[in-house]
Amino acid sequence: MTLSVDIRRTNGDFTLATAFEAPPGVTAVLGRSGAGKSTLVAAVAGLTRPDAGRITLGGERLFDAASRTNLAPRKRRVGVVFQESRLFPHLSVRSNLLFGRRRRRDAAEPSFDQVVETLGVGHLLDRRPRSLSGGERQRIAIGRALLSGPRALLFDEPLAALDSERKAEVLPFLEAVARETALPVLYVTHALEEARRLADRLVVLEGGAVVAAGPVEQAVAKAGLASAGDRFAEGVTVEARIAELDEAYELTGVALGAHRIWVPGLIGAPGDAVRLRLLARDVALALDPPQRISTRNALTGLVRSVRRTGGPYVMVAVDVGGAVLKSEITARSADELRLAPGRVVHALVKSVATVRA
Amino acid sequence: MGVTASLPFAVLAALALARGRFPGKTLLDGLIHLPLVLPPVVTGYLLLIAFGRRGPAGQFLEACCGITFSFRWTGAALAAAVMGFPLMVRAIRLSIEAVDRRLEDAAETLGSSRIGAFFAVTLPLSLPGVLAGVVLGFAKALGEFGATITFVSNIPGETRTLPAEIYTLTQTPGGDAAAGRLVLVAIALSLGALIVSEILARRLSSRISG
Incomplete structure (x- = not known):
């Protein structure tokens, strides 16, 4: 059974025009608020x-503008x-x-007991929703959907309203459901982390359109989402050119000023323009040139500024010649290293994401 | 009696006003609320014209179902229902509007039809409001005087409402004592209705919110 979506809907000056398929397994739909x-x-x-298009599930038309089909929710x-x-x-x-x-x-599978056990809600059965925690409520909501004899599951940001502790409490149950179900599951979220943990495939939605779709990591790379997680995390994006390839180790050397940054994978040919995203939390600083460490990318530069970001962290801007990197370190480290503008430091870049140029 | 019979209609009208979007909604809204602002005597007179023995609606109902309103207790019930209707509709409408519509959406994705979702989710959740509406309607029916006396007169044992009885007694020499007793009855009934509704409402809302 495959859920196939190809629809268009205009609301004011926003148009959702999207097409993708969700085969059995979890397909995450990732997008910011306002992405549709x-x-x-x-x-x-x-x-x-929708205004136009069609939605089919296992070949059955749930919605089809051409034949004026629009099944009621209960029939879907x-x-x-x-x-x-x-x-x-x-x-x-x-x-x-x-x-x-x-x-x-007619819905017999899965059984009530099975669902109660999977979700660990046996002790809650006689309670009222009001007396439950947010995480418990979501588990009940998941069970309710599972028990309604569905042919597909649709998760609409099920964790977005929960704090991180509750999220961590519900995620394992979501994983269990994702593992056990043979249905197409559409998991809509704005958190790449959740998509990574739960999904087999990823559809990235931006401004109402699909910008990437496919196996999770491929879609992440294609959409230019920072591999270290959240694309909204602080960092810098720099334009550079590929200088050389190390085919034996499958690394690509990118020229950044006088420096060379090694990026995993053979991402292009020498001379190609690439865009690199370096997250502040992936950049460490050292006063001495580091030796014998696993991090390949160490760039020497001058501290431009040290800015407190609130909490235990500071944001350090380092001019490495050709680019200004940002590094997020603890205020204590900054004090111990006596970081101040003008100081020479070595920026150690733990990971780099390439963004399609 | 009048309250009971008109309750389903009140729920329906409240639903239409709360959820519906149709031409003439404002008109319906106005029509339902008319008895609230019209002098009761005018309402009673209109009822007399429409539902009286020679009124079009009265004739029709008598022919088809054998229901006669004029100068019978049924007429008094109808008058009470019409007068209490706007109050009931208002209370019920407010409570329907207070229920999160998205719960009905959820019910529909779980296999409910639209109407089924209303009965399974929204109606139970708005029961306290329905109850409040019933109490208001009952209170109005209890106190109904003007429309009833105009429509079906003041016939002992048939169409005489409590206030009509009290009024009659105060007009009769030596009726003061009896009137006083009835006043006490009226107070007791009203107070009782209020207390019962309060208890029910509390029980309902604690059941609803757990």
Whole structure:
């Protein structure tokens, strides 16, 4: 069973125009707020009507503008887990879990006991949603969707409303569900980390359009998402040219001023322009030229500025000739190294992400 | 009686006003609220014209279902229902609007039809409001005087409402004591209704929110 989406919807001056396929397994849809994620979710769930295109699930048309098909949500059998859980406050946890099951008696798999066990919610069955923690609520919402006899699952930022502790509590259950289910799962999120942990494939949505789709790491590279995680993390992006290739070790040498930065993989031919993204938290500083360490990229430069960022960290700008790198280190390190503008330092770059030029 | 019979209609009207988007919504809104602002005597007179023995609606109902309103207790019930209707609709509408619509969306993705989602989710969640509406409607029915007396007169044992009885007694020599007793009854009934509704509302909302 494959979920296939090819739709267009205009709302004001925003247009969502997206096409991708979600085979069995987890397909993450990654995008910032305003990228069109909510519209996509609502369209697949049947809660909003696209202007054009079609949505099919295992060959059945859920929506098709051409033949004026638009199945009601209940006929689509897409189990949805919403960001705000949307449990029914007047029903017990048990009744919430069974809400869908009672309306689709033909749905036998998975069994109630199985779901309760997978999600570890057996002790909550007689409670009311109000008395549950955010993480527990989301687990119930997941169970409710699983028990509604779905042919596909749709997760709409299920962790976005939770603090990091609760996230960590729910993630293992999501992983268990992702592992065990044979259905196509669409996991919509703005957090690359979650996509990486859960998904087999990734669709990157930007401004309503798909900018990359495929196996997670390929799509990440193609969309130019910083490999170290969050693309919004502080760092610098520098333009440079490929100088040489080390084919034996599959490394690419990029000329940055007088320096050479080695990037994993053969990413182009000498002379090609590339864009490198260096995250501040991946750049360490040393006063002496480092020797015998695994980090290949050490660039000598001058401290330009030291800026407190709040908390235990400071942001150090280092001019390495040809580029100004940023390094996030603890304030204590900065004090111990007596970092101040004008000081010579060696910037150790732990990892570099290449962004398609 | 009038309150019970008109409750389903009140819920329907409240739903239409809360959720619906249709031409003439403002008109319907106004029509429903008319008895609230019209002098009760005018409402009673209009009822007399429409539902009286020779009124078009009255004739139709008598022919098809054998229901007669004029000068019967059914007429008094109808008058009470019409007068209480706007109050009920207002209370119910407010509570329906207070329920998160997205819960219905969720119910639909779980296999409910639209109507099913309303009955399974929104209606139970707005029960305290419905209850408040019923109490208001009941209070209005209890106190109904003007529309009833105009529509179906003041017939002992048939269309005489509590205030009408009290009024009659105060007009009768030596009726003061009886009127006083009825006043006490009225106070007891009203107070009782308020207390019962308060208890029910509390129980309901604690059931709803867990």
